[in-house]
Amino acid sequence: MNTWRARLLPPALAIAFSVVLCSLVLVVSGANPAQALAEMVLQVGRGSTVADILNTAGAYYLVAIAAAIGFQMNLLNIGIEGQFRLGACAAAIVGGSLSLPSGLHALVVVLTGALVGAAWSGIAALLKVYRGVSEVISTIMLNTLSIGLIAYLVRVFGEFRGNTQGTALIPETGWVPGIPLGGGTVFGLVLLAVAVGVGYAAMMDRTRYGFELRASGLSPTAALAGGVNSRRMVLTAMLLSGAIAGLAGLPEILGRDHTFTINFSSGYGFAGLAIALLGRNHPLGVAFGALLWSFLDKSSLTLDNIGVPKEIVTILQGAIVLSVVIAYELVRRRELAAEQRRVGRALGTAAVPGGAKA
Template structure:
């Protein structure tokens, strides 16, 4: 049994490690093909990440990525592909910013209101896809992609000055108005020059612990994983598969709504045209690389955040910072290929072990027969 557990542990790490090695090798090939030094960009990125202010940026970005990846992972564990996390996150952030800027409440209540609004909006937007899937059989991939586009158009319409937005004097930017200081989430100061780690980053870590506990230590988590593994088998055991699908999409959307909170409550304190986009799609990469495990997702979020923030200085040395984007894309491709290779190897390994055990059992039986 211990040997089997060891093999399973090795296989769990083999996928992401192989994906990273392959992505690194392919990126090096791309640099060589373009006539560049294939190792200098890596040195520059690691040197950049040695500064405290960049480390703070990496941790803050990782917190946002972590929440987006958890939202995707909830769907993955149910065998659902919530590709609409980006739309859910942006719409939730904007609505939360609008509500937060329009009220004045004591600090904890103000923050709680903003967070609850974000979760409800994200859950509502993803719940549309869940409702369509459970009542009409519409693929969540198709519906969430379309809802992303609708969310983009809705946000663009709502932020117009004639509707709910504001245009600061002398600026072309549009905002929802600034949230009063009572709605700011306190962070952890790291020095005058380094800035602070968003307080909501620690909330993100807590969400990871909650995700692990619910999935692995509760009846709901067992039903969710069982339904994701086999919907028909779950129904045969008394689980309402449609209810689980809708519930999972609602939870996934609620977590997606939280993804905008580190930036909104810890930095910008408003939603504007330059609010980060594409977070949901990056979350898909991170969830895949982390294999939907909260600890694996944490390391993956830190890795992608490192690539994002440490690559900002590449252009100062004559390298395009898009090198990091290429590496992220190669990681996605490598993850799919490497996990399939590891899965096939794991199946062959299990078959081999079963064969060895059967052969050993046959040998023992033969020895007993000979003794008799």
């Protein structure tokens, strides 16, 4: 019971605090907080909003799981944005240049995205393992490099369609059919995010590798003493993180656009870090965070239509990220104090935090 309280209470407190903060901002700006909140909720039932939320949440979930794998052993993979976009670009190029049977074509595209994402993150992993370069620095630099590389690839392998330059269109044999929902269509590869989540949960809870991953994050020294190869863990964790990040753009490419353009979605990688933090790296918590983040993204559009500044959503998202860190620390200290009191009662002493006796 205490474990679930420790997991659920901090995000709930963070969201509540953020709502209060944004309500104050709305009041100061002359807007009606109740009207804005009602509009955010009501928009879910209109048109294709539900499908749009699920589609965006699927991409958010994949990048957040990629971030969570790194967080499990205290690796900060800032390069998820570059891995996500480069994997999507390479997958679209390969998909547009091949002619394969249905099913196999889409599978090759998916594998290409995963392999390219893994290879790009593998550069940072190798630099960390063999040269001691911080993954934070190397992945930030790789993000910048990916921008130029993507522009080069689109120019060399792409073509102009109207005012937009993009890769060759993927033939229909490489498309993944969607699922009609409400007034929209959910990308078929959103189910890939579900599969990744199930696999991540099984890996962390049911396999030796998951145990070693957690152990390496909690205490690298103890893990090393227990026979865990730290180099192998860093390499495999970064490769796995990059591979999942490389999948995040494929639902959109194979389900709707069938090409990678220079205007392809961006910002998912950095949002994934925040969502993983909000979900505490737990597969269900991350799923909730992805849905919440996607819901807020769509809310910015509807708020703009009723005269409420859409930037209020950005404030809300930023406040959630900042306050969730504080909330987790407050709850952790509260749980620690409660545990010390229970131990004190069991020992017949009035133990208090800090080791003193009353």
